[in-house]
Amino acid sequence: xxxxxxxxxxxxxxxxxxxxxxxxxxxxxxxxxxxxxxxxxxxxxxxxxxxxxxxxxxxxxxxxxxxxxxxxxxxxxxxxxxxxxxxxxxxxxxxxxxxxxxxxxxxxxxxxxxxxxxxxxxxxxxxxxxxxxxxxxxxxxxxxxxxxxxxxxxxxxxxxxxxxxxxxxxxxxxxxxxxxxxxxxxxxxxxxxxxxxxxxxxxxxxxxxxxxxxxxxxxxxxxxxxxxxxxxxxxxxxxxxxxxxxxxxxxxxxxxxxxxxxxxxxxxxxxxxxxxxxxxxxxxxxxxxxxxxxxxxxxxxxxxxxxxxxxxxxxxxxxxxxxxxxxxxxxxxxxxxxxxxxxxxxxxxxxxxxxxxx
Numbered sequence: 001x002x003x004x005x006x007x008x009x010x011x012x013x014x015x016x017x018x019x020x021x022x023x024x025x026x027x028x029x030x031x032x033x034x035x036x037x038x039x040x041x042x043x044x045x046x047x048x049x050x051x052x053x054x055x056x057x058x059x060x061x062x063x064x065x066x067x068x069x070x071x072x073x074x075x076x077x078x079x080x081x082x083x084x085x086x087x088x089x090x091x092x093x094x095x096x097x098x099x100x101x102x103x104x105x106x107x108x109x110x111x112x113x114x115x116x117x118x119x120x121x122x123x124x125x126x127x128x129x130x131x132x133x134x135x136x137x138x139x140x141x142x143x144x145x146x147x148x149x150x151x152x153x154x155x156x157x158x159x160x161x162x163x164x165x166x167x168x169x170x171x172x173x174x175x176x177x178x179x180x181x182x183x184x185x186x187x188x189x190x191x192x193x194x195x196x197x198x199x200x201x202x203x204x205x206x207x208x209x210x211x212x213x214x215x216x217x218x219x220x221x222x223x224x225x226x227x228x229x230x231x232x233x234x235x236x237x238x239x240x241x242x243x244x245x246x247x248x249x250x251x252x253x254x255x256x257x258x259x260x261x262x263x264x265x266x267x268x269x270x271x272x273x274x275x276x277x278x279x280x281x282x283x284x285x286x287x288x289x290x291x292x293x294x295x296x297x298x299x300x301x302x303x304x305x306x307x308x309x310x311x312x313x314x315x316x317x318x319x320x321x322x323x324x325x326x327x328x329x330x331x332x333x334x335x336x337x338x339x340x341x342x343x344x345x346x347x348x349x350x351x352x353x354x355x356x357x358x
């Protein structure tokens with residue numbers, strides 16, 4: 001079991017240098033216990049004004065050497081805020097480790113959200129698109145970027161996992177949920193002791209089942225359903241997997257989404273289904289009814305999405321799904337020039353195929 005991230009949620013951006021040292025101390029203790037920590041992260045509180053954006057941007061630039069190797073969820077805004085998107089884009093271009101999110105609370109936010117994300121996509125390239133998400137209904141305490149914002153009253157840490165291989169081996173192949181639960185309880189005990197040793201509050205594990213390339217969540221879904229995504233049987237399999245995750249989340253202190261995630265360009269099986277033209281945006285929107293990140297890391301044709309009503313309609317559909325579920329959902333689109341089936345280079349995410357809308 002790999003720790004996908006140790007995320008420190010802080011309350012004061014001006015203390016980020018000090019907090020970075022606390023994060024590194026937590027990570028060292030966890031690694032000394034035999035766990036591999038894949039990424040180190042800090043998340044900041046939501047921004048309420050243009051002045052706060054400027055101050056956070058300045059603070060991050062001033063601390064850039066201290067923050068080497070740390071990702072920061074820095075620019076979390078509300079759809080109805082007065083934040084200038086051009087300034088946000090400039091900050092993110094200057095800070096390759098910084099992430100952003102836009103909260104769409106309700107129907108009244110749809111137009112503001114559309115205008116902000118439209119301008120963001122229009123003023124930026126695919127790298128920045130991988131580092132911004134729309135969050136629907138409400139924020140939630142999670143280590144997952146770009147959906148993470150610090151909403152705690154004191155500094156705390158949370159953890160996300162890369163445990164797709166463990167889940168597939170123990171749960172899907174062997175039907176042994178109990179052994180996986182015991183592994184999580186062992187980790188929980190260590191994290192609780194880390195909190196005591198460091199004096200930093202431990203706020204839980206987000207047990208969302210997320211992929212990383214060959215550690216495929218789509219493979220788990222297809223093995224469970226007996227068919228390829230997105231054929232009939234896919235949604236029933238996702239539901240069964242989510243029920244297992246829910247049962248595991250009750251065995252530890254959990255936080256965040258605790259659902260299956262399907263970020264297309266972070267999962268080799270989903271990447272292949274996109275290359276084959278077998279999945280489309282409409283399928284992923286449907287999956288969002290039962291998993292938190294159905295529309296995530298999805299590459300779409302830029303000119304098509306930015307014309308007409310498509311982008312606005314996607315926002316409205318996902319807000320409706322979030323409200324119907326009674327849970328937040330996230331969206332991360334990557335808009336690339338070209339047509340469905342064309343291949344684009346996403347840097348650290350490898351080559352990706354532009355997906356069909358329907």
